[in-house]
Amino acid sequence: MRKKSIIINERSHRELKKLAQEHNRNIGKFTEEMILYFQKTGTDPQAIKGKNASEMIKVIDRRIVSFFKTQESEILYPIQTQLNKNGERTDFLFKKLIEELNKIFERIKFGG
Template sequence: MAKKSILISTYHHKELAKLSDAFGFSYYKLVEEMITYFKKTGINPLDSKNENPSMALKTLDKRLISFIKIQERDILKPLRQEVYDYSQEQKQEIQKSYKILVEELSRIDHHERERANTTLAEIKKQRKAVIAIAQLIDAKNKSGILSKINNIFD
């Protein structure tokens, strides 16, 4: 490797020595790393505002958190509320449907009971008619038809 020399002021040479001691690099290695750092980061050393990269990260972090909070406020919370409202509406609709279903089943049950009672009343009438016919046919119950019919109905 060919070595090159650079001219720097005494003040900057002392600062280079301090940095070299602090980081544990030789002068040439420290200068090489500085060049690589400026090249990778794209930072212009002449345009130094004495910004610390960690401060830039904190600022970016604050902006990101602010962005997330705004998204939460403007999108997520309203969306959550809409979902909650929709679920409440669905719950009310289900309750209404359930109430209507219970009323309808109750009405059907009432009609079925009326139909069953009407059918039973008709069967009782028919039973009385059959017994009356049997009594007319066999007035003295000689053939035993009346007792046979009564046994069938019991």
């Protein structure tokens, strides 16, 4: 494997070294993992300036909760209401059918 060098300012190098040590890795391995992380997540490092990951997760979490609440009120509750109405209607019709069948059986039983 060919190794390459990159030029970064001293402050960034100190921060990179500190981060790598905090994660128990050498600078090279840590840098490779950062690259892989950004590739896999599609995260733009510029987009997270001034925000920590937990703040970003809270924003996403609020969006997801809001989405599900909207789906619940606009789709799930109306479906549930309709299913309940259909169930009540079905119960009513079955009872009516049983009553009518009982009348027919009574007529048959007593000969007409």
